Amino acid sequence: MTGTSARLGFVLLLAPAALWLTLLIVIPHIDLFLVSLRERIGVGQYTTSFANYGTFLDEPLYLMTFARTAIMSVLATALTLLIGFPVAYYIAKLARGRTRSVLFLLCLVPFWVSELVRTFGWMILLRETGLVSSLLQWAGLAAGPVELLYNDAAIMVGLVYTSMLFMVVPLITTLDSLDDAVIEAGYDLGGSAPSILREIVIPHAMPGIVSGCIVVFMLSLGNYLTPIMLGGKDSLWFTELIYSQFILRFNWELGAAFGFVLLLLSSVIVWGTLRLTGQTLRETMG
Amino acid sequence: MTAPDLECRALTKRFAPDAPPAVDGVGFSVPSGSFFSILGPSGCGKTTIMRMVAGFLEPSGGDILIRGRSVLSVPPNKRPVNMVFQHLALFPMMNVAENIGYGLRRRGTSKPEIARKVGDVLERIGLPEIGTRRVDELSGGQKQRVAIARCMVLDPDVLLLDEPLGALDLKLREHMKVELKALQAAFGTTFVYITHDQSEALVMSDAVAVMNRGRFEQIGSAQDLYYRPQTPFVAGFVGDSNRWRGRVTRVDGESLELQTDGGLTLRAARNGRAIAAGDRAEVFVRPEAIHPARDAAALEGCANMLRGEVSTLLFNGAASRVRVRPEGAGADTEIEVALPQSGAFAGLARGDDVWIGWTDAQAGAFAAAAAE
Ligand SMILES: Nc1ncnc2c1ncn2[C@@H]1O[C@H](COP(=O)(O)OP(=O)(O)OP(=O)(O)O)[C@@H](O)[C@H]1O
Ligand SMILES: [Mg+2]
Numbered sequence: 001m002t003g004t005s006a007r008l009g010f011v012l013l014l015a016p017a018a019l020w021l022t023l024l025i026v027i028p029h030i031d032l033f034l035v036s037l038r039e040r041i042g043v044g045q046y047t048t049s050f051a052n053y054g055t056f057l058d059e060p061l062y063l064m065t066f067a068r069t070a071i072m073s074v075l076a077t078a079l080t081l082l083i084g085f086p087v088a089y090y091i092a093k094l095a096r097g098r099t100r101s102v103l104f105l106l107c108l109v110p111f112w113v114s115e116l117v118r119t120f121g122w123m124i125l126l127r128e129t130g131l132v133s134s135l136l137q138w139a140g141l142a143a144g145p146v147e148l149l150y151n152d153a154a155i156m157v158g159l160v161y162t163s164m165l166f167m168v169v170p171l172i173t174t175l176d177s178l179d180d181a182v183i184e185a186g187y188d189l190g191g192s193a194p195s196i197l198r199e200i201v202i203p204h205a206m207p208g209i210v211s212g213c214i215v216v217f218m219l220s221l222g223n224y225l226t227p228i229m230l231g232g233k234d235s236l237w238f239t240e241l242i243y244s245q246f247i248l249r250f251n252w253e254l255g256a257a258f259g260f261v262l263l264l265l266s267s268v269i270v271w272g273t274l275r276l277t278g279q280t281l282r283e284t285m286g
Numbered sequence: 287m288t289a290p291d292l293e294c295r296a297l298t299k300r301f302a303p304d305a306p307p308a309v310d311g312v313g314f315s316v317p318s319g320s321f322f323s324i325l326g327p328s329g330c331g332k333t334t335i336m337r338m339v340a341g342f343l344e345p346s347g348g349d350i351l352i353r354g355r356s357v358l359s360v361p362p363n364k365r366p367v368n369m370v371f372q373h374l375a376l377f378p379m380m381n382v383a384e385n386i387g388y389g390l391r392r393r394g395t396s397k398p399e400i401a402r403k404v405g406d407v408l409e410r411i412g413l414p415e416i417g418t419r420r421v422d423e424l425s426g427g428q429k430q431r432v433a434i435a436r437c438m439v440l441d442p443d444v445l446l447l448d449e450p451l452g453a454l455d456l457k458l459r460e461h462m463k464v465e466l467k468a469l470q471a472a473f474g475t476t477f478v479y480i481t482h483d484q485s486e487a488l489v490m491s492d493a494v495a496v497m498n499r500g501r502f503e504q505i506g507s508a509q510d511l512y513y514r515p516q517t518p519f520v521a522g523f524v525g526d527s528n529r530w531r532g533r534v535t536r537v538d539g540e541s542l543e544l545q546t547d548g549g550l551t552l553r554a555a556r557n558g559r560a561i562a563a564g565d566r567a568e569v570f571v572r573p574e575a576i577h578p579a580r581d582a583a584a585l586e587g588c589a590n591m592l593r594g595e596v597s598t599l600l601f602n603g604a605a606s607r608v609r610v611r612p613e614g615a616g617a618d619t620e621i622e623v624a625l626p627q628s629g630a631f632a633g634l635a636r637g638d639d640v641w642i643g644w645t646d647a648q649a650g651a652f653a654a655a656a657a658e
Pocket of ligand 1: 301308326329330331332333334335482
């Protein structure tokens, strides 16, 4: 009796999540995968083949963009980690009381405005007539107006800025759980700051580092707005290709194939990172 | 004469300029190979002293010397002292052998040498086979010993222990008390041990400092503190005592007479302390110093003799006690009396009439001003 009702409760509790997953994630992906396997051989005539994936592999522009997107995303993730770790360490271990909450809030503030406005902010700063350019001229470091927008560096700045919170939050959580006494014990036993960082702090923070990196990497890989607005003509992002296939060319078959290649890439990289760092998905996700 | 392993001179720590100092002019020295305890109530500044000795806090004043050399300018990772933390602070990301070997690795000891020393120290703490275990697979007592081994393997001049038994349950604590003393004797290292548990301090230590509100009240052997307390705080804090406040009515020589606020007239010893007739004073008498008797004749020689009624029986095997309400005193005056282990008073029951008595020498009087 209790067994049945407990099971019923379990099913009812799980139902919304299961529905959500099936309707919004599983079904569209299956459909998308089927679409990506269609090859148009005439007007309204299709056969099943891997031709769309073949197109992807044959066209250097697609492959190049794909590789560029992957490498830039990895780079953005690494940069975010590099900048985010000291910030998180400071907030979790050194700041106390009010300072701590204020700093944490500062990390959150950029997310009160939409991504579009945030990116426009960067454009205002970095454009030819923007703040940074004027400042450089005023300081005598540049002779004329400098264009800082529309290049890979600008994209990188935008990506790191957008992702920072998603790196800092899991890092703060894991660093917070490291007892201060453990760090002190490290010093007490003769450890130096770098060795304590390497042997005690980083191993402890590893689940946070990995989960932060995974989230930031996926966000960067799938970002659309930042590369479009801050990037130049030469800095194509893979999501732009997907968009143009679906919306501009009405080539849903190729767009779907691109989407699947991207999904494959992020899965492989996430899996690889977990393997490399010896973490399991279960540990990382808490 | 060799310098003591650890010496503190007028050590002071002020966390805020306007707040009273957390540690106030504390001075002590710990001879080599001895077990020194600092005993005091929570918040009296024990951990603050430890952290200054270990180097995690900068003293506001005073000096810390290890083997005769000031270490104030030495950072914590270079000081020849190691600390066992209150919650042990073992490294959860390493196994037991890596934990113990951490300090040696940092010193650049060779790998085979580390393995040998780690094996050695594991043997000495009686846990030779746990080197590859994870820290969270150990029992509380095992963690305790690993935390001590992690420090001892570095052969420090002084080992600091900050309430290391605080997290253990009562039974294990009793066991570890004996074990810790044995470990200290085996390693021959100087231990400085802080605790708020008097039995830990009394059982293990060669010398104990009783601390209150940032100051040392008294430093001495366990017997000194128990039988010859020098301040009312020590008399009240170390061991159990019956305690009365009152006004001194007469002083002759070392003996004095006191009228308590509860209405009793008692005789006590002032043990050389300056107390004059008319002063407010406090008197402490240990329960085991009070003799129970069936009639007054059996209490010959006791300067204090009272007749009363047993109000509570506190049976605890050999440590059984009764509370006696003396005749003519207020209802809130109860005197705790230890029952002799002979069992002569085993039949005592609630409501029985008894006589109790104690000599004036066993009642220590202190001027009350210092106690407030
Ligand atoms: N970092 C600090 N900043 C300000 N005040 C502090 C700091 N550390 C300790 N104190 C204060 O100093 C006093 C002594 O603290 P300490 O930790 O030395 O006590 P303790 O004797 O170890 O107590 P316990 O037995 O509870 O551990 C306390 O009143 C505490 O509030
Ligand atoms: Mg403490």
